[in-house]
Amino acid sequence: MYMLQATNVYKRFQRLEVLKGISIQVGKGEVIAIIGPSGSGKSTFLRCLNRLETIDSGRIEIEGQIMVKNGADGKAVYSPEAEVVKMRRKMGMVFQDFNLFPHKSVLENLMMAPMLVNNTDAAEAEKTARTLLDKVGLAFKADNYPFELSGGQQQRVAIARALAMNPDIMCFDEPTSALDPEFTGEVLNVMKDLAMERMTMLVVTHEIGFAREVAHRVIFMDEGLIVEQGNAEAVLLDPQQERTKAFLSKVLMAR
Amino acid sequence: MEYVLSLLPAMLEGTGVTLKLFFMTLAMSLPIGVVMALARITKFKPLNIFMQLYIWLFRGTPLLLQLFFIYYGLAQVGIKFDRFTAAIIAFVLNYSAYLAEIYRSGIQSIDRGQYEAADVLGLTRLQTMTRIILPQMFKRVLPPISNEVINLVKDTALIYVIGISELLRVTKTSAVRDFSFMPWIVAAVFYLVMTGVVQQFFKWLETRFDYYR
Numbered sequence: 480m481y482m483l484q485a486t487n488v489y490k491r492f493q494r495l496e497v498l499k500g501i502s503i504q505v506g507k508g509e510v511i512a513i514i515g516p517s518g519s520g521k522s523t524f525l526r527c528l529n530r531l532e533t534i535d536s537g538r539i540e541i542e543g544q545i546m547v548k549n550g551a552d553g554k555a556v557y558s559p560e561a562e563v564v565k566m567r568r569k570m571g572m573v574f575q576d577f578n579l580f581p582h583k584s585v586l587e588n589l590m591m592a593p594m595l596v597n598n599t600d601a602a603e604a605e606k607t608a609r610t611l612l613d614k615v616g617l618a619f620k621a622d623n624y625p626f627e628l629s630g631g632q633q634q635r636v637a638i639a640r641a642l643a644m645n646p647d648i649m650c651f652d653e654p655t656s657a658l659d660p661e662f663t664g665e666v667l668n669v670m671k672d673l674a675m676e677r678m679t680m681l682v683v684t685h686e687i688g689f690a691r692e693v694a695h696r697v698i699f700m701d702e703g704l705i706v707e708q709g710n711a712e713a714v715l716l717d718p719q720q721e722r723t724k725a726f727l728s729k730v731l732m733a734r
Numbered sequence: 735m736e737y738v739l740s741l742l743p744a745m746l747e748g749t750g751v752t753l754k755l756f757f758m759t760l761a762m763s764l765p766i767g768v769v770m771a772l773a774r775i776t777k778f779k780p781l782n783i784f785m786q787l788y789i790w791l792f793r794g795t796p797l798l799l800q801l802f803f804i805y806y807g808l809a810q811v812g813i814k815f816d817r818f819t820a821a822i823i824a825f826v827l828n829y830s831a832y833l834a835e836i837y838r839s840g841i842q843s844i845d846r847g848q849y850e851a852a853d854v855l856g857l858t859r860l861q862t863m864t865r866i867i868l869p870q871m872f873k874r875v876l877p878p879i880s881n882e883v884i885n886l887v888k889d890t891a892l893i894y895v896i897g898i899s900e901l902l903r904v905t906k907t908s909a910v911r912d913f914s915f916m917p918w919i920v921a922a923v924f925y926l927v928m929t930g931v932v933q934q935f936f937k938w939l940e941t942r943f944d945y946y947r
Contacts, residue, residue, distance in 0.1 A: 531850055568856050578851035582869050582946050592855035595865065626947040644855060 480543045482507050482648055482679045483528065488537035490520075490527055497523045498534070499703040505648070508677035512690035512711065515700035516726055521683045522652050524700070528681070529570045529650060530563060541566040542647065568596070571641030575653040577633045579625040585612065585636050586621040589643045596644070604643075611639040615669050631662025635669050642673075649673065651682040667693075687730055691715050699723045741908055741917055748904035749924055752890045755818070755900065756928075759825040759886060766826065767833030768868070774838050785834070792831035798892055800824045805896045821893040829886060836878045840871035873943040880936035887928045901925075 483505040490498040497520045505511060513521045526532045528539060530546065534555045538548040546566050550556040557563055580588050589608035593599040599607075612618045615635040617628075625633055634654055641649060651670065655663040667689050674680060674693050684690060690697050690711055697714040699707045699722075707720045718724045774785040792800065805820035815823065844867050852862040894903035905921040908914070 529854060531854065564856065567854070570854070572850075572854040574847060574851065576847060578845070578847035580848070580851070580866055582873070591865065592857065595861050596856035624946045640855070 481505055481540070482509070482542055483681075484538075484540045485524075485528065486538040488524065488527060488539065489535045490523060490532060491535055497703050498527070500537075501700075501703075501705055503698065503705070505679060505681065508679055509696065510674045510678075510680045510694045511682065511696045511698060512694035513681065513683045513698045513700060514685070514687070514690060514726075514730075515706075518702075519700040520703040521700045525650050525652050525681060525683050529567050529572055530557075531572075533557070541569055568644065569647045571644060571646035571649045573634070573637050573641055573649065573651045573654050576657045577625070577630075577637045579633055579637055579640070581625050584622055584624055585617065585628070588625070588636060589640050592640070593643050607643055608639075611642050612636075614642075614672075615639045616665075629662055630658045631665045634658065634662075634666045638666075638669055638673075648679045648681065651680065651684070653683050653685065655684070655686055685730065687715060687727070699726065701726070737912075737914070737916060738920060741920055744904050744908065745901060745917070745920060745924065748899055748901035749928075751818075751898060751900040752887075753928075755821055755825065755890045755893060756886060758822055759829055760883065762822075762826045763829035763833055766830040767837050770830055770834035771837035771841060772863070774834055775841065789831045789835060792828050793835070797824065797828050797889060798895060800828055801892060801896055817893075817896050817898050820896060821898060825886075825889070829882065832882055833879070836875050836882065837871065839878075840875035841867060843874055844870055873946075876936060876940050876943065880932065883932050883936070884929050887932060888925065 481504045484503070486502045488498050488501045489496070501520075501524055503511070513525065515521045523532060527534050534547060536549055536553055536555045538555075539546045544562070544566055545558055546563055547555050547557045558566075579585075580591070583591060586605065586608055589611060590601070590604040593604045593607065594601060609618060609621065612621055615638060617632055617635055617639070620628060620632060620636070625636070628636065638649075638654075654670070655666050658666065663686065667686060670680070670682070670689070671693055682690075682694070692711075694711045696708060697711045698705055699714060699718070699720070701722050707714055707718060707723045714723065715727065718727055770785060770788070773781050774789065776782050801821065801824045804824045805815065805817065808814070848866055848870070849862060852866045857865065890900055891902040893900055894906075901921060901924055905917045909917040
């Protein structure tokens with residue numbers, strides 16, 4: 480059984496077709512890096528997987544359960560809300576610009592969802608939160624507010640906050656793109672640690688180095704399609720498609 | 735000086751009426767405004783359109799007209815309120831409309847990412863509103879709200895037109911009777927003290943919310 484399976488996903492915003500039939504299968508413990516030029520639809524695709532965006536047609540299954548599939552007319556039909564909500568809980572999400580709750584302390588940011596959504600009691604939630612903060616190296620910031628943290632620290636808190644809900648799959652939407660270069664390393668390291676623990680991960684990223692080092696599989700997207708995919712070394716070092724080559728040479732040139 | 739002291743009992747009594755209207759209006763319109771703001775941004779069209787019309791009506795006509803209408807106008811079709819009740823109704827209806835628009839702008843200024851973060855963590859819409867959006871909104875709207883509250887202090891003077899003895903009416907009575915300008919000055923000081931207190935209170939409130947950005 481796949482942790483996540485998407486088949487023929489289509490999505491358009493008004494007249495702009497963003498996803499033109501995307502399919503992937505994600506196995507347990509697999510780390511997948513999705514790369515591609517901006518506007519290629521990679522972020523949109525990630526957002527479709529946990530229904531931050533709804534799809535127009537296609538099928539998405541989370542751990543064997545159908546979140547959305549095509550109806551008789553070929554248009555996407557979502558499963559009942561209660562089931563979708565349960566499936567989404569298996570997925571954690573980390574955003575480009577962190578989206579921490581600014582009016583809550585770091586600790587409260589981590590405790591909030593477990594207490595409100597899972598009815599975890601405060602003592603238990605705090606214990607988990609402190610363990611996770613320790614894991615991302617920020618135990619000493621527990622009582623600070625997000626604005627008092629650097630971008631890298633905020634993003635590590637955001638990762639810990641997602642982990643507090645104990646997800647099976649972690650989605651990262653350009654997690655280092657909003658960071659000053661000096662802070663990307665600390666975030667990538669936390670993500671590396673997660674990968675080592677066999678967390679299933681989907682990472683939309685511009686960090687080719689990270690993709691090469693950590694990802695089991697790299698997917699190159701352009702213009703709403705998967706152009707090329709395969710193991711990281713193969714796609715990144717020996718791309719077969721012209722568009723992949725062009726993109727990689729541009730990205731690598733820039734460093 | 736003695737003359738000023740002789741004015742005080744009546745003026746303090748008038749101030750009592752003024753403050754009563756002030757606090758009762760706030761106590762009702764501050765929370766009602768939140769509900770109206772949420773109704774104003776709901777995707778449920780009929781409610782949304784109703785709120786837009788309501789806000790247009792109450793911001794688009796003079797408060798004085800609303801006072802006259804509720805006290806004199808409605809009386810003619812048999813709906814009678816005592817003076818003070820009529821004043822409260824007009825003020826709450828009017829101020830709620832203004833506050834609703836302030837709250838709405840505050841709610842809509844919150845980054846979309848906050849909703850998305852709450853959403854992926856599994857919070858319900860209600861939890862997202864009450865735990866994430868509204869608390870941040872209150873901080874942002876404090877400056878425009880303090881404007882409204884200061885306006886309210888001064889707007890209370892309007893109710894003299896339906897014959898309520900609030901501060902300004904008492905002042906006018908004394909000034910005309912005694913042919914003196916002193917009551918006007920005393921009244922001005924009274925208003926300045928009240929608005930001064932409001933101003934300081936909001937300043938304090940804003941520092942209370944300084945712990946986050």
